[in-house]
Structure formats: structure tokens, C-alpha cells
Amino acid sequence: MKTIRTLLLILTGLSALTLNAADPVKLTVHVSSALSGKPVDRASVIVRFKSGIGVNLKKIQTSWETKTNQEGDVTLPTMPQGQIQIQIIAQYYQTFGGMFTTDKPEQTIAIKLNQPQAQYSEDAKTPAIAK
DSSP: OHHHHHHHHHHHHHHHHHHHHSOOBEEEEEEEETTTOOBOTTOEEEEEEEEETTTTSTTSOOEEEEEOOTTSEEEOOOBOSEEEEEEEEOTTSOOEEEEEEEOSSEEEEEEEEOOOOOBOOSSTTSOOBOO
16 A cells, blocks of 8 residues: 555656656747738648657647648647658648747747649659649
8 A cells, every 4th residue: 555655656756757857838820821821821840749748648739730820820739749741631732741849928939831843754755743
């Protein structure tokens, strides 16, 4: 009985330490066109944690998949600080992927998507197809 109480106290202390060790982050991702600067509506935004305090705990969500609004913004729920990977997929744009560090109470990451590059063929008989 004493061992169980001691174990519960240790686990409670560790979880409190983990949750209080890093301030939570409110993350906003803003997606726009690199060419025109206009916001990209309905772009798929995938955010995954790579490392950080509390990331390995099963009760903390470590990935989100959502879409941007008409202003090109996505605001994610509060999350712990650390390394995250962001992937953006939008119709008529090149797919974007990159690593970022969240270290402020409120943070906005602006991402500019490029237009797709022209396709080409290495076969000399096939002409290049421009989009």
C-alpha cells in the first residue's frame, strides 16, 4: 500500500513538472502565395511534434491536420514548446514542408507557397509541358 502511494506521488509530481516546465504556445500558421501575396484558402496544414517537453506523454496531442480559412490562417490549440514539422498541401501550389521551433507564448509562422514548376521530359521526342 505504501509503495502504491509513493508511486502515485512520484507520477503526480512528474506530470506536474512536465506540464509546468514549458509555457504553452498558441500557434497560428499563415499561408499565402509567394507570387501574389494573397492568402491561400483551404490549404491542408499538418503539424507534427518532433521533440519537446511533454511530447512523449500519451495524453498530449502530438499532431494536427486542418485547413486554412479564407484569410489563409489556422490557429491551433495550445501546445507545448518544442520542435515541430509543418507540411502544407494546396491545390495549384507546390507542397511545402519545414521544421520550426515554437518558443513564445503566441507565435505566428508565415509560409509562402510557390507556383508549381513546369514539367519536363528527358525523352527528346516528348516536348515540355508547361502549366
